[in-house]
Amino acid sequence: MDFACPRTWAEALEVQAQEPDTVPICGGTDVMVDVNFDRRRPAALLDLTRVRDLQGWSHRDGRIVLGAGVTYARVIDELGDRLPGLAMAARTVGSPQIRNRGTVGGNLGAASPAGDSHPPLLATETVVVAESVRGARRIEIADFYTGVKRNALEPDELIREIEVEVAGGPQQFSKIGPRNAMVIAVAGFALALHPDVRRVGTGLGSASPTPRRAAEAEVFVAAEFDERGLWESRSELPESVAEEFGRRVGLATEPIDDVRGSAAYRKHAISVLARRALTWAWSDYRRHRL
Amino acid sequence: MRVTTTVNGQRVELDDVWEGESLMYALRERAGLPGSKNACEQGECGSCTVYLDGVPVCSCLVAAGQSEGRDITTVEGLASKTDLHGVQQAFLDAGAVQCGFCTPGLLIAAHDLIARVPEPSDPDIREALAGNLCRCTGYEKIMDAVHLAADRAGARP
Numbered sequence: 389m390d391f392a393c394p395r396t397w398a399e400a401l402e403v404q405a406q407e408p409d410t411v412p413i414c415g416g417t418d419v420m421v422d423v424n425f426d427r428r429r430p431a432a433l434l435d436l437t438r439v440r441d442l443q444g445w446s447h448r449d450g451r452i453v454l455g456a457g458v459t460y461a462r463v464i465d466e467l468g469d470r471l472p473g474l475a476m477a478a479r480t481v482g483s484p485q486i487r488n489r490g491t492v493g494g495n496l497g498a499a500s501p502a503g504d505s506h507p508p509l510l511a512t513e514t515v516v517v518a519e520s521v522r523g524a525r526r527i528e529i530a531d532f533y534t535g536v537k538r539n540a541l542e543p544d545e546l547i548r549e550i551e552v553e554v555a556g557g558p559q560q561f562s563k564i565g566p567r568n569a570m571v572i573a574v575a576g577f578a579l580a581l582h583p584d585v586r587r588v589g590t591g592l593g594s595a596s597p598t599p600r601r602a603a604e605a606e607v608f609v610a611a612e613f614d615e616r617g618l619w620e621s622r623s624e625l626p627e628s629v630a631e632e633f634g635r636r637v638g639l640a641t642e643p644i645d646d647v648r649g650s651a652a653y654r655k656h657a658i659s660v661l662a663r664r665a666l667t668w669a670w671s672d673y674r675r676h677r678l
Numbered sequence: 679m680r681v682t683t684t685v686n687g688q689r690v691e692l693d694d695v696w697e698g699e700s701l702m703y704a705l706r707e708r709a710g711l712p713g714s715k716n717a718c719e720q721g722e723c724g725s726c727t728v729y730l731d732g733v734p735v736c737s738c739l740v741a742a743g744q745s746e747g748r749d750i751t752t753v754e755g756l757a758s759k760t761d762l763h764g765v766q767q768a769f770l771d772a773g774a775v776q777c778g779f780c781t782p783g784l785l786i787a788a789h790d791l792i793a794r795v796p797e798p799s800d801p802d803i804r805e806a807l808a809g810n811l812c813r814c815t816g817y818e819k820i821m822d823a824v825h826l827a828a829d830r831a832g833a834r835p
Contacts, residue, residue, distance in 0.1 A: 390697060391679060420738065420739040432697075483809020485721065485736045485809045489736070
């Protein structure tokens with residue numbers, strides 16, 4: 389095995405291009421588990437923690453450009469106001485030790501259906517910027533997940549940054565697990581209200597082979613809000629709408645039975661999480677809170 | 679490969695490090711510092727917690743090569759030559775140690791918490807120690823120990 393620790397992004401891309409069986413590593417919270425348990429013996433590890441370009445974030449055209457190496461701890465500390473959904477999800481990741489090391493870029497690289505970053509990224513406008521020595525390309529978040537633990541990256545590509553729309557309305561995230569810490573989501577759900585475009589964004593985790601949106605439920609709830617003039621009136625959300633929204637989100641799932649929960653439980657749990665998230669976000673919106 | 683790093687204030691050269699080796703293994707087997715414990719090797723139990731550049735991390739999830747040129751503090755680095763650190767003394771006095779396997783990780787996590795939050799509440803402590811599993815004591819005495827350590831640190835001039 390080789391171990392490369394480039395100082396620059398260009399150098400990192402070179403390494404990745406030379407040996408496709410190179411596994412990038414930042415926090416190591418997924419990669420090292422596989423190496424420790426002999427599940428994976430890549431030709432090389434590519435340490436990205438010294439590549440400065442990946443360690444920061446900036447504000448550009450109403451979006452936060454999040455370097456792939458920014459840790460969950462920093463998302464929580466520095467971006468809770470601008471990316472509340474992602475920050476809420478980050479707070480539920482592992483333990484303090486894991487949040488100090490784990491990164492959103494790593495979560496995307498691993499592309500586990502249970503990754504906590506995915507639902508909030510799906511619920512809002514997000515673009516993953518991938519790059520190789522051949523150049524950079526932008527991948528819409530919904531196109532990024534291609535299968536169980538598979539993503540749209542080519543073997544020579546690395547994730548450079550993630551562009552996430554700054555919240556234009558209330559956002560929520562919740563997940564189900566046996567403890568309040570160190571939990572891999574049995575089911576997770578994120579919701580974002582986009583009052584400017586009268587849209588409700590959703591993201592589902594641990595409920596299908598890949599993280600996904602509940603597109604039909606989004607259309608349903610947007611139509612109900614329009615018909616009832618709710619965006620303008622900010623009046624109470626009818627319980628029937630929240631209930632039906634939850635039911636339709638449940639229909640968007642394609643869960644499996646596994647050690648963490650049954651498919652039936654997951655479908656039910658997602659419906660409940662969705663109903664609650666919509667109710668909470670709407671109550672924030674009614675109070676004119678972001 | 680060779681990894682040169684600073685551990686507990688001392689420059690350390692680790693030789694013949696395997697490229698996939700964890701910092702936890704390197705500390706225990708090459709640096710002669712067995713304080714950080716090897717238990718789950720997947721970041722679940724917190725027994726191998728060390729400071730890496732001042733931030734608590736699970737050393738089993740850090741590739742040894744990633745620690746090149748970094749600054750590491752292990753549980754062995756908390757005490758002075760003559761005295762235990764206040765957090766260590768509080769764990770002893772409160773009876774927060776049973777088999778002791780989880781203790782090194784808990785000490786680092788508690789040490790970090792008190793440095794950030796001098797008067798931690800119960801929820802602060804539970805949150806900060808959520809990644810450190812103890813299978814013996816049931817946590818009550820660990821909570822007592824952290825409060826005791828914080829109270830004593832606050833009482834010091």
